[in-house]
Amino acid sequence: MTGTRWLSDEEKRAWHAFVAASALVDRRLDLQLKESVGISHQQYGILVQLSGTCDHEMRMTELAEALLNSKSGLTYQISQLEKAGLVRRRSCTSDVRAVYAVLTEAGQKLLEKAAPGHVALVRELIIDVLTDDQREAIADGLGEVTRRILGDAAEAPGATDSPQAAAG
Amino acid sequence: MTGTRWLSDEEKRAWHAFVAASALVDRRLDLQLKESVGISHQQYGILVQLSGTCDHEMRMTELAEALLNSKSGLTYQISQLEKAGLVRRRSCTSDVRAVYAVLTEAGQKLLEKAAPGHVALVRELIIDVLTDDQREAIADGLGEVTRRILGDAAEAPGATDSPQAAAG
């Protein structure tokens, strides 16, 4: 153990920018969504995810994984959304254990109302701030970062299959 | 309301990579710090911030701003760190209201013990995954993102009167 490879100034600059931007952007989006339609960024993500599927529904575990959330955390949020009438639960006939979260009509309506302002703010805060090159570097670089972390967690099982759905 | 400028596939790719990487990296770092020295990523940030000053101390408000944290949140965390003996509070002679958070000897020791493993993981998860160009693009791009958000908040606190009479 000679010495730790500390971060150079240049590396620190990237690391700090990444951490700060993450916190700030998320907070701003959360704030706007709460003010405009009364839901959190987390809840917005759930609605978006559901609306991206053919039947506007998804199983709890599948949803939790897609949102990088814990199962218990999702149970809580789905309960909140259910109280608000934006989502309802549906049990599966073939597997009694399974539960589907289904986007309701009201949920779809709320999403359509929230989306324009949300996307506009995402653009204002980050997307339109970046140059094309920077945006591509982030997509490539952080995409690889994400892939590696997710790969580590689920390395043993074959992870080459994942029916993707375009999400907005 | 003609049309919202939705995100293109390329833009979505960058946005999703950014959000996912933020969540995943932070969670992994938090986990490691808790396992190795029993403190959260948040608390680690406080200790680092304090150790970076000449007298190893900083005022509460100043510290909260540097860490992009709420004042009440910092009060809580400093109390936790104080219980653990890693930080102590010191009141200011010239201003009775002011409180300094001071890094203790034990806090310094813990930081020195935690830092190598932490930095190594930061490298493994993100810094060493990126190419030089990607790292620079992130530093520049996300640095600008951060600067704008912080600038907005401080520059035009009351000047943001948007026409919002009609809800929604």
Added chain:
DNA sequence: ACCGGATCGTTCGAATTTGAACAAGAGATT
């Protein structure tokens, strides 16, 4: 049919975060 292990979603308690309200002090104006 039956057992052992894996999976599913929920429940529970503890830790953390947030914003609003608060008490106390500082600073400027009159």
Added chain:
DNA sequence: AATCTCTTGTTCAAATTCGAACGATCCGGT
């Protein structure tokens, strides 16, 4: 000095998050 405004840090209740434990169910091999 009296008063008004801003700042400082804490307290409080409510909301959220997490991991572990749980009951229930599914699946494969016997």
